[in-house]
Amino acid sequence: MEQTVQAEIITIGDELLIGQVVDTNSAWMAEQLNHADIPVYQISSVHDSADHIRQALSDALQRVDIVLLTGGLGPTKDDITKHVLCDFFHTRLVENQEVKRHVERLYADRPSVLNRLTATQWLVPESAIILENRIGSAPLMVWEQDNHIVASMPGVPKEMQVAMDEQILPFLQQRLHARGINKHIYHRTLTVKGIPESALAIELESWESALPQGLHLAYLPKDGTIRLRLSSYGECTCEEVERQFEQLRTLVQTYII
Numbered sequence: 001m002e003q004t005v006q007a008e009i010i011t012i013g014d015e016l017l018i019g020q021v022v023d024t025n026s027a028w029m030a031e032q033l034n035h036a037d038i039p040v041y042q043i044s045s046v047h048d049s050a051d052h053i054r055q056a057l058s059d060a061l062q063r064v065d066i067v068l069l070t071g072g073l074g075p076t077k078d079d080i081t082k083h084v085l086c087d088f089f090h091t092r093l094v095e096n097q098e099v100k101r102h103v104e105r106l107y108a109d110r111p112s113v114l115n116r117l118t119a120t121q122w123l124v125p126e127s128a129i130i131l132e133n134r135i136g137s138a139p140l141m142v143w144e145q146d147n148h149i150v151a152s153m154p155g156v157p158k159e160m161q162v163a164m165d166e167q168i169l170p171f172l173q174q175r176l177h178a179r180g181i182n183k184h185i186y187h188r189t190l191t192v193k194g195i196p197e198s199a200l201a202i203e204l205e206s207w208e209s210a211l212p213q214g215l216h217l218a219y220l221p222k223d224g225t226i227r228l229r230l231s232s233y234g235e236c237t238c239e240e241v242e243r244q245f246e247q248l249r250t251l252v253q254t255y256i257i
Contacts (some may be wrong), residue, residue, distance in 0.1 A: 004183055004234055005065040005176060006041040008035055010056050012071035012081055013155055016045045016056055024158055025070050031041025038066065038171050038176075039233045050070060053084045061148055066172060067240045071155030073138035075117040081152060082125065084143070089143055091127035096139065099124060103137045131167040140167055149175065188245040192255035193225045200226060200252070207251055212236055215244060225257065 006084050009029050015021040021100025026043045033040050046052045053072070060067045072081030086093060100122035105114040121137040124130050131140040136159040141152045149172065153163045163229065176182075197219055202209075208217050220227040231249060232241050248255070 005038060005040050005064040005181055007068060008041055009058040009063045010046065010053075010060060010067065010069045011043075011045045011054060012069060013045075013157065014048050014078075016071075016220070017047060025155065025157055028157070028161065029068060029070075029164060032164055032169060034185050034187070035181060036173060037234070039185060040170065048078050048080060050080055050084045051088070053081060054088055057085075057088060057150070061150070065148055065176070067148070067150045068168070069150070069152045070160050073152065073154045075120050075137075082123075084126045085128075085141065085143075085150075085152060089125065089127055089145070091125045092125045093123040096122050096124045096130055098132075099130065099139045102132060103178075108136060130205045131163075131171065133163055134166060135158060135162050135182075142168075142171065144175070147179075184238070185234060186232045186236070186238055186241040187229055188231075188241060189227055190245075190249060190252070191227050191231045191257055192252050193223050193257045196256050197221050197226055204248070204251060207247060211244060212240060217239065217248075 003050070009026045011023050011026050013021070014052065016023045023045055026045075030040045030043065042060070044056055044060070046056045056200075057067060057069070069081065072079045072084075073221070082093070086097050087090065103121050115118075118246065121139070124139050125141060128141040130235055131142060133140050133154065136154055136156065138154045138159070140163050143150045153160045153168065195203075201219065211217065215230065215232050218229045218231065219231060229247065230241060230245050
């Protein structure tokens with residue numbers, strides 16, 4: 001039987017939970033993971049609390065194969081993610097010369113930034129795989145354990161996006177390819193107008209009930225329109241998705257906009 005994987009995203013920071021900062025990271029990450037054919041099972045936001053981060057990670061590893069964390073990697077006291085991960089994976093912080101050289105180059109034209117707090121950025125968990133954060137000082141940390149992958153990235157959106165594009169997604173795809181995991185995610189969407197959502201669901205009931213296993217229809221109403229999204233998370237071929245989508249298009253052709 002072909003293997004499948006799922007991912008979970010954990011964003012860290014009190015600012016997310018008091019509404020001071022909108023969590024755009026998880027939406028962007030979920031979109032990129034879908035493009036990479038890695039379905040997201042759950043998204044969570046947690047406090048800057050060691051117990052909360054530890055529990056969220058422990059719970060996630062019971063559910064999914066890949067856990068991606070963002071936030072809490074700065075040099076100040078409220079940034080505790082690196083220390084929590086050290087404790088979780090029973091390891092210690094050690095100086096990493098490559099990270100040190102990178103940080104020194106990064107701030108070569110701003111020597112005032114290179115202080116005793118910045119110096120903590122090149123202390124990394126000994127058991128982690130360290131990947132370069134090209135545009136920031138916080139190293140990217142990855143663990144592989146019992147077929148699970150945990151990756152920790154900065155919470156600054158631009159840094160996280162570069163980290164995902166350049167390091168984390170290629171790393172995940174390489175590892176999944178090595179395991180022979182190559183299922184594909186397909187989404188097809190159309191928009192209709194002029195019919196209530198409940199009436200539309202009744203019109204589509206027979207067709208929807210007969211959909212092949214692994215193919216799902218979602219109703220997404222907004223401002224008087226309804227988006228219909230047909231999705232397969234690795235269980236149907238592209239050809240089957242297209243065949244069913246054409247049937248859907250025929251059924252709702254009167255309302256398509």
